[in-house]
Amino acid sequence: MPPTKRIAATHTATSSGKHHPVFTSGRLPPGDDDTYNKVPGRKGVVEKVSITGTAVAFVTMSRTRPPNRAGATSFTGHLTITGVYTTPPGPIDLPAAIPQLAPLARTAIRLHPRRGTPTAEQSSMGGPLLWPADEPWPMCDGPRGYDHLDGWPGEAEAPLVPVLQLYATDVPQLPFPAGADLLQVLWCPFDHEPWSSPRPQLRWRRSADITDPRRLMPPPDTEAEPDHVPDPCVLAPEPVTEYPTFDLPQAVWAQVRDQVAQIRQDTGWQYESDLAVAPGTKVGGYPGWTQSPDWPDCACGAPMEHLLTVASWEFDRGDDKRWITREDRPAMAGWAPDGPAEHPWLAIRNAAGLMLGDVGGIYLFVCTACPARPFDYRFDCC
Numbered sequence: 122m123p124p125t126k127r128i129a130a131t132h133t134a135t136s137s138g139k140h141h142p143v144f145t146s147g148r149l150p151p152g153d154d155d156t157y158n159k160v161p162g163r164k165g166v167v168e169k170v171s172i173t174g175t176a177v178a179f180v181t182m183s184r185t186r187p188p189n190r191a192g193a194t195s196f197t198g199h200l201t202i203t204g205v206y207t208t209p210p211g212p213i214d215l216p217a218a219i220p221q222l223a224p225l226a227r228t229a230i231r232l233h234p235r236r237g238t239p240t241a242e243q244s245s246m247g248g249p250l251l252w253p254a255d256e257p258w259p260m261c262d263g264p265r266g267y268d269h270l271d272g273w274p275g276e277a278e279a280p281l282v283p284v285l286q287l288y289a290t291d292v293p294q295l296p297f298p299a300g301a302d303l304l305q306v307l308w309c310p311f312d313h314e315p316w317s318s319p320r321p322q323l324r325w326r327r328s329a330d331i332t333d334p335r336r337l338m339p340p341p342d343t344e345a346e347p348d349h350v351p352d353p354c355v356l357a358p359e360p361v362t363e364y365p366t367f368d369l370p371q372a373v374w375a376q377v378r379d380q381v382a383q384i385r386q387d388t389g390w391q392y393e394s395d396l397a398v399a400p401g402t403k404v405g406g407y408p409g410w411t412q413s414p415d416w417p418d419c420a421c422g423a424p425m426e427h428l429l430t431v432a433s434w435e436f437d438r439g440d441d442k443r444w445i446t447r448e449d450r451p452a453m454a455g456w457a458p459d460g461p462a463e464h465p466w467l468a469i470r471n472a473a474g475l476m477l478g479d480v481g482g483i484y485l486f487v488c489t490a491c492p493a494r495p496f497d498y499r500f501d502c503c
């Protein structure tokens with residue numbers, strides 16, 4: 122029996138009674154698409170979240186007071202998704218069929234972001250971070266060269282926005298430095314050279330050290346590009362096995378090309394899109410390049426390892442055959458890129474509401490030879 126996803130929705134009004142959460146299910150009201158996927162408190166008075174799985178529901182949070190500039194953590198409704206997501210296996214045992222690929226297998230952890238209201242004690246994408254109250258929030262130091270094109274020349278400093286928070290209990294495969302059990306990824310949502318993309322920062326922490334956590338995250342800069350500010354998502358990490366595409370050595374490709382073609386002929390499954398690198402936001406595995414690989418080296422001389430990829434979309438036409446999870450398939454029936462805006466596939470493919478360039482990704486790399494875990498990043502897009 123396939124695993125089922127439990128959807129539990131609990132809403133509480135604030136003591137002031139100014140929030141009046143309403144639970145509804147069914148289609149979004151027509152004409153409200155422009156408020157879809159917005160962070161509560163950032164824009165508009167109505168927020169809609171689509172939850173997908175064995176059922177589809179929309180939650181409408183009605184606010185009767187102006188959006189709270191303190192940001193998403195003031196959201197008083199609670200929506201808990203306990204998701205189990207399963208990537209279907211490929212049609213064949215790939216390392217058995219093509220032994221040359223076996224040593225190139227890597228484990229990636231698909232994070233399966235879905236809209237929700239994570240707390241600082243949960244792993245999340247775009248959610249509140251467990252942050253020491255007495256530690257200043259990181260600010261980007263503003264225009265430099267062509268940085269901050271959107272705000273130039275007015276934006277002196279912009280708060281970084283939460284992108285990912287990963288606890289070791291959820292993603293033990295991360296290369297935590299000694300004593301750490303929490304990784305936080307933030308970035309400045311403005312365009313930065315050299316790729317006109319957000320610029321990330323990392324924090325490795327020991328969660329037990331944070332006894333007095335910050336209660337509210339600062340709101341994003343009002344001129345920040347909404348496509349660069351992830352909407353709050355809960356995560357459901359799932360390990361999968363990957364094989365390289367862009368990172369496949371040319372000499373190996375020459376050896377396996379005919380077998381790959383034979384598999385496609387026999388099964389209809391294509392190595393590059395269906396059997397190799399998982400799309401979407403993930404930890405480890407191979408970077409979700411859309412262009413030629415560009416691996417950074419550490420200053421110590423060691424090549425860096427792929428830490429994680431933050432992707433615009435979880436899948437697209439062409440790789441959907443393999444990478445849409447079993448649990449999501451019922452809700453994906455009839456999906457098409459030009460389909461109606463309220464179709465639930467939007468919330469599966471693009472839960473965090475990101476658009477990095479033209480469906481691009483940001484790839485973070487880390488040196489595991491250096492105890493301080495220096496990192497670097499790359500950006501590319503179609």
Ligand SMILES: [Zn+2]
Nearest residue numbers: 261263309311
């Ligand atoms: Zn910046």
Ligand SMILES: [Zn+2]
Nearest residue numbers: 419421488491
């Ligand atoms: Zn190093």
